[in-house]
Amino acid sequence: MAPYHIRTYQESDRKPVLDLYSTGVTGHVTATYRYMLTLPGILLLELGVPLFLLLLSGSWLLAVMSSLTLLLFLWFLVRYMWKHIVDTTLRTDLADITKSYLSACDSCFWVAESGGQVVGTVGALPVKNPPPGKKQLQLFHLSVAVEHRREGIAKALVRTVLQFARDQGYGEVVLETTMIHRSALALYQGMGFTKTGHYFVNILWKVTGIPMFHLMYHLPSAQDRGL
Template identity: 35%
Template sequence: MHLTTRRYQDHDKETVLSLFSHGIEEHIWPSVQNAMSSPLSLGFTLGLGITGYLLASGLGALVLVSGWAGLVYYCCHKLYTEFVRDKLQTDMQDIVASYMSQPDDGFWVAETAGEGKVVGMVAVVAKKNGAERYGELFRMNISPSMRRVGLGSRLTQTVLDFCKQRGMTKVVLETSSSQTAGIALYQKMGFKHVRSYTKTHIPNWMMKINRVTIVVMERSI
């Protein structure tokens, strides 16, 4: 299928917001599975099961283990749904103002030729650190039907080329540890892991339970 990349336009907004929301929230279940399968969580689950069985036989074990699984799901769900809710009320509410009002910022969409269906997007915002100018990549999302066909690499390269043309020194980005496919893509494109952190918009105890970290990556250009 032939794809074209172009600058965002106002009539793209509904599709872009839907793509963004679904693209972020699809990471809830992978993060739940990752949290539940960690050695610490498996040990805690086993301990709860044994405790519940000793206190109230099989039903007690089921109640305690189910309660723990529900808490893990809640913490993972809270991380991603609250992120979406916040962004829909801030930068994604006015995409043009947030990402296209300055000459060194940009927002692009990929669409299918002929149909004109938006199937991917990416944005960049120019930042400064002293005398250094660099770009920060945001809002990379690809429709599930268009993954593994090179579209992610193409959109990432669009940002790299744009920033290089404007004399920036590097491109940085943040993603979550549960977005393993995205991390692999960025590594393939030459990005290096710089640091990780867990302080986000939800309480730190939730981040300890969902075991998600925010991964910072960058690439010189």
Template identity: 35%
Template sequence: MATIQIRKYQADDDEAVKEIFTLGMSEHVPSSFVHLLKQPPTQMILMCTFCALMASSKSILLPVLAVTLLLAGARQFVVYIFNKYIDTSLKLDLNDITGTYLQQKDTCFWVAEYDGRVVGTVACLPNENAPGCLELKRASVRRSHRRMGIAQALCQTVADFTRERGFAAVILYTSVVQTDAQKLYERMGYEKIREFLLPELFAKVMNFTLIEYRLDLQRDRKED
């Protein structure tokens, strides 16, 4: 039976890592679209458009068509936002994983290998806003290999790395739509520190909240 191996990133993993990241981020489009539809301003716009056209045209076809086009436009807006984030990430840290995560102090990038195939990723580096803490980043697992404990093993690898280097805690950020990730982090002992909106206009329009989690390793050491 194949086993899961967590190892450091190698240059040959580059294509697989970028594929896992891209597919993983793209999976959040449907849930983000639903999140957008649940927002009161979105519902108000759709309702007002439907009612106004219904009253003026005296026909059901035009308002239905208009609302359908608005929904299609809203979904394309969400797709655009995620594609822009993916493209930016691929041009920044994921464009030079070795230089960003393997040649800098207190940083690392790991992959999870299953049956000779890279199926998961995770990384860490010092958190800019919390001195003495490392930040968990780029955690993702192929859909076909979830529910196998790979994500938890990757996150534990970061926690062990952080503890070995004497840092106080692991910090990470996830979004309001990533409910499975939130459940995993909370099972592993992460505590929700705060929720906040990104300063970008799209985040305000979508009410797209980010959540900051913290795993306090000093507390774990005292309990041990």
């Protein structure tokens, strides 16, 4: 396992950070596609349309072609869903990482570096409208290069955010992730995050049955610890 260290983002990191983010998000296309093919509604559509056309026309070729067309359509739909998220993010907070994350003391963006290369990222911003009486920090863009996964980098990046939150006096760290991010979801829950709710990004995500989960990590105050 190659050594790594975590440091604050620099402008020279911009390209590798954006590449790592884009590659990480689009890497979920295959898992999402496979999941969609297990949904009862999709299975019914995939079996029902070809069968209907076969009974209507008596053509096996038409039935097979309709099935392949549906599969291809679903693939492009899934690609569009994830690409839309990437495009939106690249136009918003990742358009200027320094301005978004490093212009104030209550937010930050970190990279994990190994062998002179950026192999991991994570960011943190204060929640704009937290619940009354709460001071929350939100974790964003946890990503680790495929070839450096299972080296403890993701866990170290999350710990960096948690320590930053403690130092800044936050009471909770929150984040959002989907059920498709199975390894990330397991990591967060294994580190003490708990699910607090869910929602669907838009109608497409609702149709495909993929919710976005809210997770929260409570940071004990001195009073909670009995100090």
